[in-house]
Amino acid sequence: MEMLCAKVEYTVYENNSDIGGTWFENRYPGCACDVPSHCYSYHFPEWPKFLSSREDIWQYLDPICKVFDLRRNMKFNSEVIEARWDEESAIWRVRVRKRKPNGMTRVSEDTCDVLWYNSALLNQWNGPEVEVRIMHSANWQDDFH
Known part of the structure; x- marks a missing residue:
């Protein structure tokens, strides 16, 4: 690459x-x-x-x-929360939520000419609202026995 x-x-x-x-x-x-x-x-x-x-x-x-x-070109703990095409400027406007070690988040905007988005199909899961511990392979908890 x-x-x-x-x-x-x-x-x-x-x-x-x-x-x-x-x-x-x-x-x-x-x-x-x-x-x-x-x-x-x-x-x-x-x-x-x-x-x-x-x-x-x-x-x-x-x-x-x-x-x-x-x-060096990767920004970790950074979730793309919005990407929209700006027709007037002919660029993508990408909003990113960065999670800091202290738990705080900061939203910033980046721009780009080309956007390649890889959606997280395997980790966007939902479960029923129940009062028991639910385990999903996408969120495995090491203390599960």
């Missing part, structure tokens, strides 16, 4: 505190990919298994981000 986009400025807003998306969030025991890892990977490096665990996937992504210094 760096070679192809050498003169392109880009920012990745990531809702989580680190890379990985669904593989960062889903931490339940035995969480693994049901698609052969090589089907949707870069041409480097080798995968340890045909069907990789979530840990293997993260350990694959992390060095790639380090080698290519991809995190």
